[in-house]
Amino acid sequence: xxxxxxxxxxxxxxxxxxxxxxxxxxxxxxxxxxxxxxxxxxxxxxxxxxxxxxxxxxxxxxxxxxxxxxxxxxxxxxxxxxxxxxxxxxxxxxxxxxxxxxxxxxxxxxxxxxxxxxxxxxxxxxxxxxxxxxxxxxxxxxxxxxxxxxxxxxxxxxxxxxxxxxxxxxxxxxxxxxxxxxxxxxxxxxxxxxxxxxxxxxxxxxxxxxxxxxxxxxxxxxxxxxxxxxxxxxxxxxxxxxxxxxxxxxxxxx
Amino acid sequence: xxxxxxxxxxxxxxxxxxxxxxxxxxxxxxxxxxxxxxxxxxxxxxxxxxxxxxxxxxxxxxxxxxxxxxxxxxxxxxxxxxxxxxxxxxxxxxxxxxxxxxxxxxxxxxxxxxxxxxxxxxxxxxxxxxxxxxxxxxxxxxxxxxxxxxxxxxxxxxxxxxxxxxxxxxxxxxxxxxxxxxxxxxxxxxxxxxxxxxxxxxxxxxxxxxxxxxxxxxxxxxxxxxxxxxxxxxxxxxxxxxxxxxxxxxxxxxxxxxxxxxxxxxxxxxxxxxxxxxxxxxxxxxxx
Numbered sequence: 001x002x003x004x005x006x007x008x009x010x011x012x013x014x015x016x017x018x019x020x021x022x023x024x025x026x027x028x029x030x031x032x033x034x035x036x037x038x039x040x041x042x043x044x045x046x047x048x049x050x051x052x053x054x055x056x057x058x059x060x061x062x063x064x065x066x067x068x069x070x071x072x073x074x075x076x077x078x079x080x081x082x083x084x085x086x087x088x089x090x091x092x093x094x095x096x097x098x099x100x101x102x103x104x105x106x107x108x109x110x111x112x113x114x115x116x117x118x119x120x121x122x123x124x125x126x127x128x129x130x131x132x133x134x135x136x137x138x139x140x141x142x143x144x145x146x147x148x149x150x151x152x153x154x155x156x157x158x159x160x161x162x163x164x165x166x167x168x169x170x171x172x173x174x175x176x177x178x179x180x181x182x183x184x185x186x187x188x189x190x191x192x193x194x195x196x197x198x199x200x201x202x203x204x205x206x207x208x209x210x211x212x213x214x215x216x217x218x219x220x221x222x223x224x225x226x227x228x229x230x231x232x233x234x235x236x237x238x239x240x241x242x243x244x245x246x247x248x249x250x251x252x253x254x
Numbered sequence: 255x256x257x258x259x260x261x262x263x264x265x266x267x268x269x270x271x272x273x274x275x276x277x278x279x280x281x282x283x284x285x286x287x288x289x290x291x292x293x294x295x296x297x298x299x300x301x302x303x304x305x306x307x308x309x310x311x312x313x314x315x316x317x318x319x320x321x322x323x324x325x326x327x328x329x330x331x332x333x334x335x336x337x338x339x340x341x342x343x344x345x346x347x348x349x350x351x352x353x354x355x356x357x358x359x360x361x362x363x364x365x366x367x368x369x370x371x372x373x374x375x376x377x378x379x380x381x382x383x384x385x386x387x388x389x390x391x392x393x394x395x396x397x398x399x400x401x402x403x404x405x406x407x408x409x410x411x412x413x414x415x416x417x418x419x420x421x422x423x424x425x426x427x428x429x430x431x432x433x434x435x436x437x438x439x440x441x442x443x444x445x446x447x448x449x450x451x452x453x454x455x456x457x458x459x460x461x462x463x464x465x466x467x468x469x470x471x472x473x474x475x476x477x478x479x480x481x482x483x484x485x486x487x488x489x490x491x492x493x494x495x496x497x498x499x500x501x502x503x504x505x506x507x508x509x510x511x512x513x514x515x516x517x518x519x520x521x522x523x524x525x526x527x528x529x530x531x532x533x534x535x536x537x538x539x540x541x542x
Contacts, residue, residue: 040410171466172510173506179520244440
């Protein structure tokens with residue numbers, strides 16, 4: 001479904017050039033859920049942005065569903081295949097557009113018919129009733145906004161969903177609801193996920209395989225089971241796992 | 255031993271068009287020389303509790319309490335002049351995001367010395383020495399350089415350590431840390447926590463650690479208050495968190511994905527209206 005090889009992404013020109021991603025490569029099979037983990041600045045979100053064409057300064061291979069993409073331009077067919085959900089539901093919805101307008105505009109751009117019926121179905125599928133259709137973002141909670149953002153991404157009926165920290169701005173109880181929703185949607189629609197997160201437990205819960213990134217490079221690609229077993233191959237992944245396990249007080253018993 | 259800070263029936267309310275909104279509804283606790291965690295979701299009133307203690311709730315917000323005492327002295331709704339002498343010198347607060355809490359057009363050195371000199375009235379040279387000493391205490395490798403740097407020239411983790419240095423310079427008795435590590439990566443987070451832990455222990459301070467992260471609080475603090483809808487619904491020794499009795503606390507714990515316990519679907523918190531108002535079994539076992 002997704003094939004990435006020798007991907008370099010950079011910002012700026014020499015001497016100020018910053019290499020955000022260095023020679024990254026991984027493949028994601030149809031129907032698989034793949035995770036990208038790492039600390040801030042490790043380049044995990046940058047990869048997603050390069051795939052969707054939000055960043056033009058990259059080289060290497062990005063192949064979606066067998067089609068190579070280049071530069072910043074993406075075809076209509078690409079956007080029907082790939083959609084993205086962003087981290088901050090407070091920033092990714094237009095504050096003065098109602099839910100109805102957000103969804104109908106997207107459906108219209110995707111050249112869909114029966115827009116009215118589709119909006120009802122979309123809202124249904126993300127667990128929002130009809131009552132939410134004419135609300136504005138400020139009338140929604142964080143979790144409800146993220147549901148709208150997911151509905152918007154589903155409007156194009158994509159097969160690959162790029163999820164950039166979809167729950168890190170949300171409370172844990174709401175996070176559980178959104179993660180369950182994503183699990184259900186993947187099963188019902190046979191979606192492929194690429195999910196970026198700094199939370200190892202979230203990625204292990206959602207993904208089959210994952211890549212650990214550091215300083216723009218992929219340190220290790222492993223099965224989620226391996227992460228659960230606490231047995232990554234690289235030192236860095238082990239250190240990251242230990243740090244995530246929590247804070248150990250110095251000199252404290254136990 | 256008498257507590258450092260004693261709060262009884264603290265209420266914070268805001269008038270709105272549709273009546274009064276109570277952000278904090280009758281919170282009571284005592285703080286000794288310990289690490290007290292305050293946990294809750296957004297809107298549970300945990301940050302408002304911290305702000306109310308420091309007198310940072312702006313009108314039209316109203317703060318009332320049966321008692322709010324620092325070392326036996328009432329500090330509720332003090333005139334701004336007296337509050338200013340207290341704020342920073344005896345109670346300090348570290349905010350969530352260093353990007354928004356440091357002044358972007360002032361060097362870091364000036365920001366640290368400003369507060370310190372205001373409270374101690376020392377010479378500029380002594381203030382500078384103190385600032386450098388504090389920067390060293392929070393393990394900043396090149397304090398001289400950082401002293402003359404601007405906030406945009408340092409990383410997030412460094413910014414948060416600078417905030418801690420700034421807040422601890424006047425040697426306060428109580429530090430209120432409002433989500434001090436939520437904006438940080440895990441490796442940096444642990445380092446910042448370790449520094450804070452050491453400083454608090456060495457100086458015998460009382461720490462109020464406000465966070466949404468149950469597990470972190472359980473590991474870092476001695477005692478935990480769990481807040482829901484403006485009230486404390488449960489109080490626990492931190493190591494007993496796993497044995498939480500209140501359904502809200504249990505629900506929060508269960509809704510977390512866990513590495514050592516894979517599940518197909520996460521359990522979702524079913525909120526009950528009764529949590530808002532029902533009688534709480536043990537508001538504070540320490541007694542009134």
